Amino acid sequence: DAKTTQPTSMDCAEGRAANLPCNHSTISGNEYVYWYRQIHSQGPQYIIHGLKNNETNEMASLIITEDRKSSTLILPHATLRDTAVYYCIVRVGDAGGTSYGKLTFGQGTILTVHP
Amino acid sequence: ETGVTQTPRHLVMGMTNKKSLKCEQHLGHNAMYWYKQSAKKPLELMFVYSLEERVENNSVPSRFSPECPNSSHLFLHLHTLQPEDSALYLCASSQDSQGRHGAFFGQGTRLTVV
Numbered sequence: 001d002a003k004t005t006q007p008t009s010m011d012c013a014e015g016r017a018a019n020l021p022c023n024h025s026t027i028s029g030n031e032y033v034y035w036y037r038q039i040h041s042q043g044p045q046y047i048i049h050g051l052k053n054n055e056t057n058e059m060a061s062l063i064i065t066e067d068r069k070s071s072t073l074i075l076p077h078a079t080l081r082d083t084a085v086y087y088c089i090v091r092v093g094d095a096g097g098t099s100y101g102k103l104t105f106g107q108g109t110i111l112t113v114h115p
Numbered sequence: 116e117t118g119v120t121q122t123p124r125h126l127v128m129g130m131t132n133k134k135s136l137k138c139e140q141h142l143g144h145n146a147m148y149w150y151k152q153s154a155k156k157p158l159e160l161m162f163v164y165s166l167e168e169r170v171e172n173n174s175v176p177s178r179f180s181p182e183c184p185n186s187s188h189l190f191l192h193l194h195t196l197q198p199e200d201s202a203l204y205l206c207a208s209s210q211d212s213q214g215r216h217g218a219f220f221g222q223g224t225r226l227t228v229v
């Protein structure tokens with residue numbers, strides 16, 4: 001699975017949009033971009049994933065560049081409860097693969113939302 | 116609430132004890148996983164089960180023994196652990212064995228080996 005690079009930490013004011021970048025310059029054509037977050041001492045929470053089109057759900061939006069070498073997770077109106085470690089993971093998502101859904105976590109970005 | 120339940124939430128055990136961690140999901144998922152998260156380290160995949168069959172074992176020591184009796188339950192049996200095995204143990208499940216729709220994690224068991 002391709003390696004990802006994320007900033008170590010970011011700050012965001014409550015109510016503002018939080019834009020978390022991720023670089024994955026070695027991504028392959030069949031690899032998806034997944035985002036998870038982990039609030040302190042809890043299990044990781046799935047946020048969103050995408051292949052090449054931008055995606056949006058009730059939690060966030062995912063913007064993937066046209067060359068797919070980077071992406072941005074957007075939390076449109078950050079709240080204090082969004083303070084967490086955010087993980088960007090790139091992995092094969094096609095049927096018939098042998099990755100069996102395993103996720104390789106890096107260090108992630110510590111997002112701190114302040115009042 | 117993710118639909119994946121782990122018990123117990125906290126466990127303290129001696130190095131000579133035998134204990135088991137339990138994970139349960141009623142999401143209809145076909146794949147289940149054990150991850151380990153040590154302090155200041157990224158999550159590490161330990162085991163993968165697909166349709167109750169172990170499909171991956173990431174060089175985990177034999178003192179950790181997984182069991183998947185059915186697609187809804189996953190256990191991690193522990194025996195003669197070391198203090199360095201103290202960590203947060205996380206269970207996850209995914210809809211299919213490829214995890215294309217994301218994996219859902221439990222709250223974890225905080226294990227302390229004394």
